[in-house]
Amino acid sequence: MKTATKVRSIASALVKNAGKRVRFASGKVAPFEQVKQHLKGRLAAGDWTPGALMPSEAELVAQFGVSRMTVNRALRELQLEGLIDRVQGVGTFAAQLNRVSSSLTIRDIHEEILARGHTHHATVHLVKDEVATATVAQRLGVIAGSRVFHTLIVHHENGVPLQCEDRYVNPECAPDYLSVDFTQVTPTHYLLDVAPLWEAHFSVEAGLPSAREAKLLGLKQTDPCLIVSRRTTNRGVPITQARLTHPAGRYQIEGAYKP
Amino acid sequence: MKTATKVRSIASALVKNAGKRVRFASGKVAPFEQVKQHLKGRLAAGDWTPGALMPSEAELVAQFGVSRMTVNRALRELQLEGLIDRVQGVGTFAAQLNRVSSSLTIRDIHEEILARGHTHHATVHLVKDEVATATVAQRLGVIAGSRVFHTLIVHHENGVPLQCEDRYVNPECAPDYLSVDFTQVTPTHYLLDVAPLWEAHFSVEAGLPSAREAKLLGLKQTDPCLIVSRRTTNRGVPITQARLTHPAGRYQIEGAYKP
DNA sequence: TGCATCAACTTGTCTAGACAAGTATAGTTC
DNA sequence: GAACTATACTTGTCTAGACAAGTTGATGCA
Structure with a gap:
């Protein structure tokens, strides 16, 4: 286990991995992904005007029946994507503007x-x-x-x-x-x-x-x-x-x- | 607690938040951030040639004395930044090329x-x-x-x-x-x-x-x-x-x- | 009125353990 | 040798609970 710098031939593994962008492709979707997509859909549908207070983590936990860590990950990734703003001690808000940031x-x-x-x-x-x-x-x-x-x-x-x-x-x-x-x-x-x-x-x-x-x-x-x-x-x-x-x-x- | 769509005046909160990009600014750094920075530094120093096998989550858990979830978050974010490749069942590898992705x-x-x-x-x-x-x-x-x-x-x-x-x-x-x-x-x-x-x-x-x-x-x-x-x-x-x-x-x- | 304090709520993070799923390898059988 | 199998290892994800830290609003006091 100490061969940390061993260089394996990983070409095949990486090629296989490349076609695996969507995990759980056959029906199964990870719960955190479900929460994420649900919120994304409602944001897109305009359920919250920009700046509006969104449900707290606790509320989403109750709604989806998942643990707080799962909800937290969904929200953290949405924040990274710029779709929501989160303020510690206050809450989660719909992002103010639809900025489109291209990679x-x-x-x-x-x-x-x-x-x-x-x-x-x-x-x-x-x-x-x-x-x-x-x-x-x-x-x-x-x-x-x-x-x-x-x-x-x-x-x-x-x-x-x-x-x-x-x-x-x-x-x-x-x-x-x-x-x-x-x-x-x-x-x-x-x-x-x-x-x-x-x-x-x-x-x-x-x-x-x-x-x-x-x-x-x-x-x-x-x-x-x-x-x-x-x-x-x-x-x-x-x-x-x-x-x-x-x-x-x-x-x-x-x-x-x-x- | 049912006023999910209530729009508060959050301008002040968001402004305050804007200047808070680095949490734990006064010395304290979150453990997952420490693991991340450590690996980032070693990657930058060339400790692993592109494609080389990096330490597994379990090894990092032992090395840093943190839980696997903490290590996992650090690695997940490094993967998102394109610095490492991860293959389920195989391991974590230094990214093949130093692609610079600009926002x-x-x-x-x-x-x-x-x-x-x-x-x-x-x-x-x-x-x-x-x-x-x-x-x-x-x-x-x-x-x-x-x-x-x-x-x-x-x-x-x-x-x-x-x-x-x-x-x-x-x-x-x-x-x-x-x-x-x-x-x-x-x-x-x-x-x-x-x-x-x-x-x-x-x-x-x-x-x-x-x-x-x-x-x-x-x-x-x-x-x-x-x-x-x-x-x-x-x-x-x-x-x-x-x-x-x-x-x-x-x-x-x-x-x-x-x- | 003004101010300090406290309780309730929020997000941020960590833990220890669990199970699922993918991969590689050594061994076994044909 | 070829095909199969068991095993060990990896990452991917979820859970239930915990504590820290920030905000807000109500309460009590001067």
């Missing part, structure tokens, strides 16, 4: 291309130790004049340029960043290793490439691009800021929302 | 503009009962030749066109859709009322506007746009499909990721 997966470009069954290679166009200008310093979140690492890398899918990655890195967080071979490992992958716990803010917009980006991506400067800007921090300490430019038509972000 | 909120354009303190108005350019062409039918998910409702609305922020909303709606789900006054209520808001429980798939890309979109948004056809395509269904039944075109520079999607 969107941003993957390492290398893994993403490989997952499509295509080949990935990167060309490195700049690896430099710079002094931050005011603009760069503000975007990364360090003080102007600090040392920053700067890389400019183009990622290709099947030989076609797909992403121009213009990245600044805080030397404090990744002192050996400049010595990484970026044709072998992506900056994202390396930084995830060095500083694995981080928060990120990002924005997605359409725009035109800079002259250099256009040249590296094989575009005209009037060709539209999808531009993702991402800034990541670790407990408030800035790690990296990246501008990822993708030619329109070659790349799109996908996502899904499930209630 | 991205797509709000009703009306609410979004009002939240910025700006004025919103909509101009309606098309409200029509059509027969679905093959392309439209495929995008919406109905069979070609079906009746579909089609609206084309431009949303303005402070008088400037911000979004061209080209939408198809399944008449089965919203038979009265065409009689709605879209200068008063947005299609999103109306459809949320009619069919509140839905799943959505969306994609975000850069591209060029169609001739009509360019005209409605006051753009040249060579001006880049951010285009969001969204298709929503209710338990597999297609509700609506929308193409939301935003002029580059006037709109961006923002999001954040927290571990």
Whole structure:
């Protein structure tokens, strides 16, 4: 029992598991799931106006004949989904607004291309130790004049340029960043290793490439691009800021929302 | 105790609650949270390579001296966050890939503009009962030749066109859709009322506007746009499909990721 | 009136044990 | 060797009860 790090061949198990999203598929539904679905249905039907007081855990226990832990789990998950608000000592309330929060997966470009069954290679166009200008310093979140690492890398899918990655890195967080071979490992992958716990803010917009980006991506400067800007921090300490430019038509972000 | 629908003034309670995100802030941390953070830290430190077998619940119970329910909650939440995979009958495994799933909120354009303190108005350019062409039918998910409702609305922020909303709606789900006054209520808001429980798939890309979109948004056809395509269904039944075109520079999607 | 106190109610969490269900392996039988 | 079986282990879930902590409203007192 001490072989905690033993790596089994679990591929088959995980594949089997993938098709098992709905447990108790054959009629049986777990009680906590029943409570959850019942409340979800009534919320959807408008039984409680936003902000209205909903039944307490004790009332639901009596109504469904299950234990409080079961009701509690149902309510906790509904709260996580943003459908209800709970206040200790007060009660449970229907959520104020129907906010729709979508889950969107941003993957390492290398893994993403490989997952499509295509080949990935990167060309490195700049690896430099710079002094931050005011603009760069503000975007990364360090003080102007600090040392920053700067890389400019183009990622290709099947030989076609797909992403121009213009990245600044805080030397404090990744002192050996400049010595990484970026044709072998992506900056994202390396930084995830060095500083694995981080928060990120990002924005997605359409725009035109800079002259250099256009040249590296094989575009005209009037060709539209999808531009993702991402800034990541670790407990408030800035790690990296990246501008990822993708030619329109070659790349799109996908996502899904499930209630 | 029977006044389940009584609406209390809970504004103050919810405001207080908002600042209470971290419970046990003063030193005390709930045991399940301790187990969670411990495993998170070791995962981040690379104690288990992706796919490696992690300690079983029983081992963690012995190690931390807590009950199995407590360990189970910690593991369940880690699974929800995508950090581990669990297979009944087999064990718990470190997740295969470090997917970074960002939470991205797509709000009703009306609410979004009002939240910025700006004025919103909509101009309606098309409200029509059509027969679905093959392309439209495929995008919406109905069979070609079906009746579909089609609206084309431009949303303005402070008088400037911000979004061209080209939408198809399944008449089965919203038979009265065409009689709605879209200068008063947005299609999103109306459809949320009619069919509140839905799943959505969306994609975000850069591209060029169609001739009509360019005209409605006051753009040249060579001006880049951010285009969001969204298709929503209710338990597999297609509700609506929308193409939301935003002029580059006037709109961006923002999001954040927290571990 | 104003203030302190207390009881009733709420949610938040933990426990120890139980049973169900899925998987893997060693052993047994054919 | 192949097929079956028993067993040990895993996760998934539920229960009944307990205590902590927060809120609310009534009560009593100055």
